[in-house]
Amino acid sequence: MIRYYFPVMLIVGANLIYQNSAKAMPGQVNTFFGLTFTYIIAAVLSATIFFVGGHSDPIQVQMRYLNWAPFALGVSIVLLEFGFVMLYRVGWNISVGPLVCNIILAIILLIIGYLFYKDIITLTKIAGMGLCMIGLILLTRK
Structure with missing residues (x-):
């Protein structure tokens, strides 16, 4: 472990x-x-x-x-x-900038994983991607 x-x-x-x-x-x-x-x-x-x-x-x-x-x-x-x-x-801010970048990266990698590496996208992953997008919107609101 x-x-x-x-x-x-x-x-x-x-x-x-x-x-x-x-x-x-x-x-x-x-x-x-x-x-x-x-x-x-x-x-x-x-x-x-x-x-x-x-x-x-x-x-x-x-x-x-x-x-x-x-x-x-x-x-x-x-x-x-x-x-x-x-x-x-x-x-x-150190508390927001990298998080925004990593959320965007995670969403893009999920798509790349599916298209090029045969990763499986489940409903749970789709829901997670949706939550990431909501989080991204909330993080970048002024």
Whole structure:
């Protein structure tokens, strides 16, 4: 059971750090300079974990396993982080901005899951999507 919920706890914990860090990014710092520094830290940490973590194959073999996904993931992470820093800089509250983004994302992913990955959409999921939309309307009302 712990193995099943550990990724959820990790994502939630990391997202708490992430959102607070994005909100705290100094306005005087160029966003892409801040992201460059962020990725230097991430690269050093990732490389350290890779080399210390007892990887099974040499780098040359690992390189052959790569496809388009790491490139797309890298681009999406930069855009995601830029988007969140900008979200806060234009005035969104930390309690509302990410929630609005994640509700919209959940609705879109439900549709993508059905269309491309053969996920099953039940009445319960449709009701949940409807509640998400109602929540979105309530969250964004001024």
